[in-house]
Amino acid sequence: xxDTPDSHRFSPTRQSLPIMLxxxxxxxxxxxxxxxxxxxxxxxxxxxxxxxxESGEIDxxxxxxxxxxxxxxxxxILKTLRxxxxxxxxxxxxxxxxSLASLTDAGDALVVNAADDSADVYAEISTQFGYERTQALxxxxxxxxxxxxxxD
Amino acid sequence: xxDTPDSHRFSPTRQSLPIMLxxxxxxxxxxxxxxxxxxxxxxxxxxxxxxxxESGEIDxxxxxxxxxxxxxxxxxILKTLRxxxxxxxxxxxxxxxxSLASLTDAGDALVVNAADDSADVYAEISTQFGYERTQALxxxxxxxxxxxxxxD
DNA sequence: CGGGATTATTTAACACGTTAAGTTTATGCG
DNA sequence: CGCATAAACTTAACGTGTTAAATAATCCCG
Numbered sequence: 554x555x556d557t558p559d560s561h562r563f564s565p566t567r568q569s570l571p572i573m574l575x576x577x578x579x580x581x582x583x584x585x586x587x588x589x590x591x592x593x594x595x596x597x598x599x600x601x602x603x604x605x606x607e608s609g610e611i612d613x614x615x616x617x618x619x620x621x622x623x624x625x626x627x628x629x630i631l632k633t634l635r636x637x638x639x640x641x642x643x644x645x646x647x648x649x650x651x652s653l654a655s656l657t658d659a660g661d662a663l664v665v666n667a668a669d670d671s672a673d674v675y676a677e678i679s680t681q682f683g684y685e686r687t688q689a690l691x692x693x694x695x696x697x698x699x700x701x702x703x704x705d
Numbered sequence: 706x707x708d709t710p711d712s713h714r715f716s717p718t719r720q721s722l723p724i725m726l727x728x729x730x731x732x733x734x735x736x737x738x739x740x741x742x743x744x745x746x747x748x749x750x751x752x753x754x755x756x757x758x759e760s761g762e763i764d765x766x767x768x769x770x771x772x773x774x775x776x777x778x779x780x781x782i783l784k785t786l787r788x789x790x791x792x793x794x795x796x797x798x799x800x801x802x803x804s805l806a807s808l809t810d811a812g813d814a815l816v817v818n819a820a821d822d823s824a825d826v827y828a829e830i831s832t833q834f835g836y837e838r839t840q841a842l843x844x845x846x847x848x849x850x851x852x853x854x855x856x857d
Numbered sequence: 858c859g860g861g862a863t864t865a866t867t868t869a870a871c872a873c874g875t876t877a878a879g880t881t882t883a884t885g886c887g
Numbered sequence: 888c889g890c891a892t893a894a895a896c897t898t899a900a901c902g903t904g905t906t907a908a909a910t911a912a913t914c915c916c917g
Contacts, residue, residue: 566756566771570830570839571737571748573846574730575773580853581723586875595875596723597903604718614865619718621727626903628867633902650865650912678722682852687722690849693842694725700834701732738905747905749873765896778873780897785872802882802895 584678588670592663594639597622599667601630602639602656606664610655612645639663736830740822744815746791749774751819753782754791754808758816762807764797791815 566572582596589599600620605611608619617627631654634640639660645651656664679687718724734748741751752772757763760771769779783806786792791812797803808816831839 566752566759566773567847568843570827570843571730571733572752572773573843573850574726574733577846577849578723578726578730579773580850581726584853585723595902600718600724612865621718621724621731623904623906624866625868625905629903648865648913652866675722678853682849686845690842690845691720691722691725693838693845694729695719697729697834697842698725698732701736701830747872766894775874775876776896777875777898781873800883800895804896 581678584674585671588667588674591670592667594663597626598630598634599671601627601634602660602664603671605640605654605656606661606668610653613642613652613654616654634660733830736826737823740819740826743822744819746815749778749782750786751823753779753786753806754812754816755823757792757806757808758813758820762805765794765804765806768806786812 585596589596592599594602597620600622601616604616604619608615611619613624613627613631616622617624620627622630631640631642631652635642638657640654641657642652642654645653682690737748737751741748744751746754749772752774753768756768756771760767763771765776765779765783768774769776772779774782783792783794783804787794790809792806793809794804794806797805834842
């Protein structure tokens with residue numbers, strides 16, 4: 554067992570920003586999982602469906618950016634959602650490199666039916682942690698993104 | 706397609722706590738990736754190595770908890786790290802259900818050599834966002850964990 | 858106009874996340 | 888003791904994350 558003097562700078566995982574972001578996200582998502590399980594979609598599939606509901610038909614790149622999902626993952630997710638009849642994908646006529654995705658009627662209905670439950674989960678979290686405190690946290694995360702230079 | 710290119714209207718995903726946590730984490734990790742790439746380990750492997758350096762020989766469950774990695778993932782990661790000669794895994798003599806993991810000399814050397822670079826990345830983030838502000842953000846994330854950790 | 862650069866998306870390969878089920882070892886209780 | 892139960896991993900199966908490379912369509916510049 555190698556033993557070294559403390560001449561190296563280590564920060565315990567409790568003080569590590571990446572790990573704390575990971576843990577926080579995991580804790581938040583744990584609240585959503587029962588609902589997602591009930592409607593039979595994964596967390597990522599739910600994000601895709603929600604963005605499609607909000608945006609209407611959009612191209613895959615924009616969808617990927619808004620749902621915070623990488624292109625290759627989105628390709629697979631859209632394949633699944635197409636097979637389960639929740640999403641349509643067609644080619645853009647003006648630029649045939651582009652694919653345009655949209656909700657089917659079934660997909661729209663699923664989002665509409667689950668939206669209230671999703672909002673309830675968020676309301677519970679927001680209430681427990683404090684509404685203003687939650688908003689402030691989100692603003693700080695947004696500011697961190699700005700500082701670190703994220704694509705919009 | 707009602708697209709408003711010059712609008713300040715931001716998408717609701719910017720107000721979603723789960724997505725903002727995801728984006729923030731992604732932005733932070735982007736700063737670490739070059740360093741991880743250079744030493745040839747994944748983000749998760751690095752977390753495992755760091756925890757082992759901090760804790761010395763520990764059982765797999767404790768390691769999983771401290772590195773924020775689920776059991777099945779850790780099984781695979783330890784297999785890889787064992788094959789690359791960075792960690793040792795042995796059975797606990799007193800409770801043979803348990804596995805005990807520890808750094809090899811090579812693993813220890815890798816962590817020691819990369820620790821300063823890792824700290825530099827963190828220092829850069831912390832300086833850019835503001836040291837106190839970063840600490841405050843970590844405290845808020847910790848508080849969120851405390852709040853959500855207790856189901857209802 | 859033509860052919861090399863660019864852009865949008867997909868495919869491929871490997872690693873990890875998540876849940877359920879399996880295996881081995883320890884523990885508790887009659 | 889002996890058997891049921893629990894604990895500590897591990898395996899399995901499927902979905903997603905990440906990077907690099909391939910494919911296809913558009914753009915651009917001479």
